[in-house]
Amino acid sequence: MKSAPGFLLAAKRCEIHGLEQLAITAELVGSIDRLVHVLQKERGASNVYLGSGGTRFAAQRLQIIAESAAAEAEVRQRLYRLDTDSGRMAGGARLFSRIAWVLHGLDALPALRERIAAQALNAAQVTAALSELIAGLLAVVFEAADTAADPAISRALVALFNFMQGKELAGQERATGAAAFAAGRAAAVHQQRLLHLIEAQERCFQVFAEFAEPDALARWRAQQSAATLAELERLRRVLCVAAPEGALDTDLADVWFDCCSRRLDAMRDIEDALAAHLQQLCAVKLGEARADLQNHTSLVDSLAAAGPGGAAPVAVFFERALAGAEGGGALLAADGLGPQLGRSLLEMLQAQARRLQAMSDELNAVRGALNERKVIERAKGLLMAHRGLTEDQAYKLLRQTAMNQNRRLVEVAEATLALADFLPPGQ
Amino acid sequence: MKSAPGFLLAAKRCEIHGLEQLAITAELVGSIDRLVHVLQKERGASNVYLGSGGTRFAAQRLQIIAESAAAEAEVRQRLYRLDTDSGRMAGGARLFSRIAWVLHGLDALPALRERIAAQALNAAQVTAALSELIAGLLAVVFEAADTAADPAISRALVALFNFMQGKELAGQERATGAAAFAAGRAAAVHQQRLLHLIEAQERCFQVFAEFAEPDALARWRAQQSAATLAELERLRRVLCVAAPEGALDTDLADVWFDCCSRRLDAMRDIEDALAAHLQQLCAVKLGEARADLQNHTSLVDSLAAAGPGGAAPVAVFFERALAGAEGGGALLAADGLGPQLGRSLLEMLQAQARRLQAMSDELNAVRGALNERKVIERAKGLLMAHRGLTEDQAYKLLRQTAMNQNRRLVEVAEATLALADFLPPGQ
Numbered sequence: 001m002k003s004a005p006g007f008l009l010a011a012k013r014c015e016i017h018g019l020e021q022l023a024i025t026a027e028l029v030g031s032i033d034r035l036v037h038v039l040q041k042e043r044g045a046s047n048v049y050l051g052s053g054g055t056r057f058a059a060q061r062l063q064i065i066a067e068s069a070a071a072e073a074e075v076r077q078r079l080y081r082l083d084t085d086s087g088r089m090a091g092g093a094r095l096f097s098r099i100a101w102v103l104h105g106l107d108a109l110p111a112l113r114e115r116i117a118a119q120a121l122n123a124a125q126v127t128a129a130l131s132e133l134i135a136g137l138l139a140v141v142f143e144a145a146d147t148a149a150d151p152a153i154s155r156a157l158v159a160l161f162n163f164m165q166g167k168e169l170a171g172q173e174r175a176t177g178a179a180a181f182a183a184g185r186a187a188a189v190h191q192q193r194l195l196h197l198i199e200a201q202e203r204c205f206q207v208f209a210e211f212a213e214p215d216a217l218a219r220w221r222a223q224q225s226a227a228t229l230a231e232l233e234r235l236r237r238v239l240c241v242a243a244p245e246g247a248l249d250t251d252l253a254d255v256w257f258d259c260c261s262r263r264l265d266a267m268r269d270i271e272d273a274l275a276a277h278l279q280q281l282c283a284v285k286l287g288e289a290r291a292d293l294q295n296h297t298s299l300v301d302s303l304a305a306a307g308p309g310g311a312a313p314v315a316v317f318f319e320r321a322l323a324g325a326e327g328g329g330a331l332l333a334a335d336g337l338g339p340q341l342g343r344s345l346l347e348m349l350q351a352q353a354r355r356l357q358a359m360s361d362e363l364n365a366v367r368g369a370l371n372e373r374k375v376i377e378r379a380k381g382l383l384m385a386h387r388g389l390t391e392d393q394a395y396k397l398l399r400q401t402a403m404n405q406n407r408r409l410v411e412v413a414e415a416t417l418a419l420a421d422f423l424p425p426g427q
Numbered sequence: 428m429k430s431a432p433g434f435l436l437a438a439k440r441c442e443i444h445g446l447e448q449l450a451i452t453a454e455l456v457g458s459i460d461r462l463v464h465v466l467q468k469e470r471g472a473s474n475v476y477l478g479s480g481g482t483r484f485a486a487q488r489l490q491i492i493a494e495s496a497a498a499e500a501e502v503r504q505r506l507y508r509l510d511t512d513s514g515r516m517a518g519g520a521r522l523f524s525r526i527a528w529v530l531h532g533l534d535a536l537p538a539l540r541e542r543i544a545a546q547a548l549n550a551a552q553v554t555a556a557l558s559e560l561i562a563g564l565l566a567v568v569f570e571a572a573d574t575a576a577d578p579a580i581s582r583a584l585v586a587l588f589n590f591m592q593g594k595e596l597a598g599q600e601r602a603t604g605a606a607a608f609a610a611g612r613a614a615a616v617h618q619q620r621l622l623h624l625i626e627a628q629e630r631c632f633q634v635f636a637e638f639a640e641p642d643a644l645a646r647w648r649a650q651q652s653a654a655t656l657a658e659l660e661r662l663r664r665v666l667c668v669a670a671p672e673g674a675l676d677t678d679l680a681d682v683w684f685d686c687c688s689r690r691l692d693a694m695r696d697i698e699d700a701l702a703a704h705l706q707q708l709c710a711v712k713l714g715e716a717r718a719d720l721q722n723h724t725s726l727v728d729s730l731a732a733a734g735p736g737g738a739a740p741v742a743v744f745f746e747r748a749l750a751g752a753e754g755g756g757a758l759l760a761a762d763g764l765g766p767q768l769g770r771s772l773l774e775m776l777q778a779q780a781r782r783l784q785a786m787s788d789e790l791n792a793v794r795g796a797l798n799e800r801k802v803i804e805r806a807k808g809l810l811m812a813h814r815g816l817t818e819d820q821a822y823k824l825l826r827q828t829a830m831n832q833n834r835r836l837v838e839v840a841e842a843t844l845a846l847a848d849f850l851p852p853g854q
Contacts, residue, residue, distance in 0.1 A: 002506050004534060007527035010511035014519030079429050084437035088515040092441030093576070094787070097779050100434035104776060107431060108744035121749065128752035129745040149520070317535035318556040322548065325555035349531060352524050360521070361805075364798065371791065378788075 005300040008349060012293045018090055018149045019289055021083065023282035025095070025144045028078040029157065030275040032137050033164060035071040037268055039137075040171040042068050043130040044257075046116050047123040047175055051182055054119055065113060072106055079103075091147025098140045105133040127175050134168055146370050150285055151362035156278040158366055159211040163274060166204030167267045173197040174260035177239050181253035186242045194239055196392040199399075207369055216273050223266050231259050296348065303345060316343050372410040379413035432727040435776060439720045445517055445576045446716055448510065450709035452522070452571045455505040456584070457702040459564050460591060462498040464695055466564075467598040469495050470557040471684075473543050474550040474602055478609055481546050492540060499533055506530075518574025525567045532560040554602050561595055573797050578789035583708050585793055586638040587701040593631030594694045600624040601687035604666050608680035613669045621666055623819040626826075634796055643700050650693050658686050723775065730772060743770050799837040806840035 042064045048057040079099065083089045089096075112129055115121050121129075141164060145157035176193050180186040186194075209217055235256050242248055376398070383394035402412040469491045475484040506526065510516045516523070539556055542548050548556075568591060572584035603620050607613040613621075636644055662683050669675055803825070810821035829839040 002503065002511070002530075004527045004530035007506075007511065007523045007530060010514070011520045011523035011527065013511075013514030014516055014523060015514075017514035018520070076429065079434075084429070084434065084440075086515070087437070087440030087444035088513070089441055090517050093438045093445070094783050096434045096438035096441060097776070097783055100431045100438065101776050101780065103431035103434060104772060105744045112745055122752070122754045124753040125749045128748040132745065132748040317532045318539055318559065321555040321559040322552045325549070326551040327549045345531065349524070349528050353528065356521050356524055374787075 004349070005296075005303060005345060008345075008352060009293065009296055009300060011352065012289065012296055015149075016286065016289045016293060019153075019282060019286045021089055022148055022150065022153055023279070023286060024078075024081050024083075025148075026153070026157075026275075026278045026282045028075070028082070029141050029144055029160065030279060031071070031074045031078045032140055033160070033271055033275050035068070035075050036134055036137050036164060036168065037271070038064065038068045038071045039130055039134055040168065040264070043127060043134075043171070044175065044178075044261075046126045046130070047178070050116065050119060050121065050123045050126060051179070068109075072109075075106075090149065091143070095140065095143045095147060098136070098143045102133070102136040102140060105136050109133070123175075123179060127172070131168075131172060138165055138168065142370070142373075146367065149359075149363070151359050151366055153278070153281055153285060154363060154366045155211045156213070156274070156281050158369055159208050159213070159216070160271070160274045160278060162204045162208040162211070163267070163271060166201045166208060167264060167271065169197050169201040169204065170260065170264055170267065173201070174257065174264065177235070177260065178253055178257050180239055181248055181250060181256050184248050184250045185244070185246065186239050186248060188244050191240055191242075191244075192396070193392050194236070196395055198236065200395070207373075211366070211369065212274070213277055216270055216277065219270055219273065223263075223270070232263060235259060299344060299348060316346050375410055375417065376413045379416040382416060431776070432723075432730060432772060435772075435779060436720065436723055436727060438779065439716065439723055442576075443713065443716045443720060446580075446709060446713045448516055449575055449577065449580055450706070450713060451505075451508050451510075452575075453580070453584075453702075453705045453709045455502070455509070456568050456571055456587065457706060458498070458501045458505045459567055460587070460698055460702050462495070462502050463561050463564050463591060463595065464698070465491065465495045465498045466557055466561055467595065467691070470554060470561075470598070471602065471605075471688075473553045473557070474605065477543065477546060477548065477550045477553060478606070495536075499536075503530075503533075517576065518570070522567065522570045522574060525563070525570045529560070529563040529567060532563050536560070550602075550606060554599070558595075558599060565592055565595065569797070569800075573794065576786075576790070577712055578786055578793055580705070580708055580712060581790060581793045582638045583640065583701070583705040585796055586635050586640070586643070587698070587705060589631045589635040589638070590694070590698060590701055593628045593635060594691060594698065596624050596628040596631065597687065597691055597694065600628070601684065601691065604662070604687065605680055605684050607666055608675055608677060608683050611675050611677045612671070612673065613666050613675060615671050618667050618669070619819050619823075621663070623822055625663065627822070634800075638793070638796065639701070640704055643697055643704065646697055646700065650690075650697070659690060662686060726771060726775060743773050802837055802844065803840045806843040809843060 042061070045057045045061040045064050049061050082096075082099075084092075084096065112121075112126075116126055138161065141157065141161045145154055145161050148154040148157055173194060176190055176197065180190050180194075205220070209220070212220070235252065238248070238252065239256075379398060380391060380394040383389050383397060384391060387394075389397065398409060398412050398416065401407075402409045405412065469488070472484045472488040472491050476488050509523075509526075511519075511523065539548075539553075543553055565588065568584065568588045572581055572588050575581040575584055600621060603617055603624065607617050607621075632647070636647070639647070662679065665675070665679065666683075806825060807818060807821040810816050810824060811818060814821075816824065825836060825839050825843065828834075829836045832839065
């Protein structure tokens, strides 16, 4: 039915299909969330295993690997539900590319584990390798957030992504601090890294707080109470203010690890709640859209049943324009050619247009937060490539410039990217 | 095939499907472009017909209506090619809503024409009614530009949209000026409207110039030569500086109309070129994407043929992370577990990721221009609703504020929208 009502219904079907795809993506994101958590545990256990020369955590590591494998199987199973054949998944090009990357990494995981078991790698290497895989998994969640067409769902995905990213940075903080305590000293480069990780976490949790639903936010705020954080902050201070040549109490390694792990486990609960909220939200939105389609279909059917006289929009469409023009006035009110049903359709079209406009505005606001992230990441990458900086140094340079110039970080990042053409070709 | 190469190919299929849909949309846009042009002629002819008490342009009007009907039939035919049934058209919700609105208007057109024939409406009313329909058609083109996932095609659509919008404003300028000359005087409100139309046109043509391909831009610049514009500018001056009570030479009505019409006809050529370029671009991009898919498929097949040993990414995925970590070095270069093909896949994935990133960056830049337009339009709408201003007055207020505060128009519009919550509820 290629009529005005037909296209109105087609628009609704597009919304519904988009929400169905989003619901499937949300389930995938939930399973990615679980896999990331287990991989973070595997990274920690592998570090202890390698750091102790294979004497500690050998059994625990195998158990965690079994958990990892189960979580990975779940992710792969969810991938089967994605519509990869028709080429019609919205935002599929970017999402599927990210997934291809992650699958490539997961395929390489068994070989990596064998080399860990054989102690052929050091802790820093394992941390770097697993962190890269986790970053790839987080990028899938980011892409899902960036391509979601529903603003409420996009908000939930942005909140979840930033929480996951913050938790991952907290995990890296745990590893970096544990290595320093175990070694009995904190090198300047490790101190700088810790400061970067702490600050980057805070940035993630700020964005999370901006976009999270109230329940999850209240739980997060409760976790962040002074009592819970006091020990962490004390240990952070010990690490960060230690003189480079000064000795750290190696006994604190386990204290630090336990303290960080309790924090990460508590975060895990919130992640679960966020993922559950996301799936619930998809179900609610889908239910609403389907009910809308049913209502619209009924109205369109009643328009058709009223026959061509009733269904014809006649002059209703032009009524406002005619009345608003000079010398127009209420001229058309007396026209009366079956205006009632024509008006119903017009009102339905106007309501739909207003709703889509409001959604588009809200979506733009949500994506603004994602774009800021993209811009800062790209500016960091540019500085790393062109000036040979580490990620921490690049971020520190951006932040310092922003403070000196009293500008927002994202503005400095944008200015950096704008200069890209003038920088020498990288690497 | 739910493997890394499988998802890489699925991503490519999504790109191809998106481009196929875009090619169909581009054809629709081309036919909308033709319909808008004929409706603009119909609006002009109807005005002359009504202004002359039905004595002039009666025959021409009927001929133009026949042209209009043919152009409308072509648009409706293109609509049949859109994928409205599956609910899987990217951006379909917004595009189809705009189309539903336009179809509703087109359905009302015969009734409007009958009342014009019966001289039951005045020229201002007909202008307002047909301008509303044309605005709806332009909104379809805007939506197509806003949902296009390919930056080059999006650029071409933004250029075309802004050109069409500029030409529509030029058409409204012709009507407003013709009415003033015909009446023998230019009221202050008409002078204000003319100034607004001239300025708004210039804004559209600036954006057009920013996004247009070089050929179309060169043709536009040639049309804009001083000699061609001299007569128009002289007549504009006569209209705009006339004292409210002063008499205008009514003989200039035809001179003005012909001068404006020549300009609009010349614009029509450029529109044709822009629409043709758009369709050509879609064909080229589609050809490239299909060739890419073929290349990727060949490579993936050769990976599969090399067997699990060759296809397994082994440690290639983690190589960079391992080498970059402390104590890593070139450790893995000596590993040699079938790295060649694993590396090919990795390179393919990386190239794809870089390409999608570059596309996304470029698309963001293009959409920035569209967003500015949205923000300014919405700020205007807000001022009209809350302060009872006309469109011209709202725009003038925004522009004046921008000049006073030495800020960009879009910044003032954003600030206006940010204040929306504090303004009393409208209408």
